[in-house]
Amino acid sequence: MRVGVITFPGTLDDEDAARAVRRAGAESVSLWHADRDLRGVDAVVVPGGFSYGDYLRAGAIASIAPIMTEVVAAAGRGMPVLGICNGFQILCEAGLLPGALIRNSGLHFVCRDQRLRVESNTTAWTGAYAAGQEILVPLKSGEGQYVADAATLAQLEGEGRVVFRYAGGTVNGSLADIAGISSANGRVVGLMPHPEHAIDTLTGPSTDGLGLFTSVLRASAAA
Template identity: 80%
Template sequence: MSAVRIGVITFPGTLDDVDAARAVRRAGAEPVALWHSDRDLQGVDAVVVPGGFSYGDYLRAGAIASLAPIMSEVVSGAAGGLPVLGICNGFQILCEAGLLPGALARNAGLHFVCRDQRLRVENAGTAWTSAFTEGEEIVVPVKNAEGRYVADGETLTRLEDEGRVAFRYVGGNPNGAMADIAGITSENGRVVGLMPHPEHAIDTLTGPSEQGLGLFTSLLRTLTGAAV
């Protein structure tokens, strides 16, 4: 069987594309570089929208990137079931593009936060979380200035009722996110966005744990139907 190919998008200002590609490779898949101005997903099996400061966070974090040509292809692909993972700035982009509900606002206290963060896996049934068990706690870094998840009451109720909160902060909320929400999923579980950085927790040499790798191995399990 040919290797699973996972696209990693680079926008002007992206910082974590190399780290995301390394995580993809570490999980056993083939990373494929995708450029923001292209309109070709190169036949990839999934897409990672990585962290950084796309377009300098001008206007609003993720707003300009959501209009990039490559994102039109991602939106179309997601409509057809393409798995998509948005990390930090990538989560902001997915919300701005309408692939996930709600928005990411300035942190409570208006400070940039960078620390190792405990998360609880609330939904282990998505394309990106199937390697975990519901209720499992993992530790991955968080680093953001506009990471406070916000949504109207109706949206929050729907997310909770439909089990679409993928990850929740535990041991302290780093940015004031509503309901301690660290990550959410689409209705079909194929699109996931989270503010913390699993690609920075794939080995203990460079991160606080190896637990972030589980998001990437989850995808391989989803796509191949086998445990990895």
């Protein structure tokens, strides 16, 4: 399986995401923000960082980069897409996921190892987990507060599209303790914490994050 990892100006975690893809057993393919070709990949990771310096709004400029036109089209055809931190912001700005990420409720950058509860294991990126399982991954963001209107929240809850919640309550003001959500078909997932930093105990707090990357291999094989 070939998994594309996008680099925008200001991206920080592309190499970490590529390493996680390789550790899961897939081939990592580098994609540049100005590309207009996904190079035949089977899935895409939109990694974290500060794309375009977070000007306008976090993820706003990246969402209209040439590569994202291709990602949006591919997602419409069912390609799995994962957005991590800034990648989650980009997916929301691009319209692939509902809601928005705004400044943390305390207006402070939060950097900590964070427990998440897996709310849904039916997405392309969470099949390796059990529903209700808790995982430990790093969280590092200043604009990680997930917000949406009441109708959107009700739809997400009713359709089982809340994928991760902050265990023990939100640390950034996110509504309903939401840490990650999915598209209606479960192929697109965005989350604020960083699973790619939890694939090896030498460099992270656990190996719990690797499951997202092995999940998409399993989903692709079953498709």
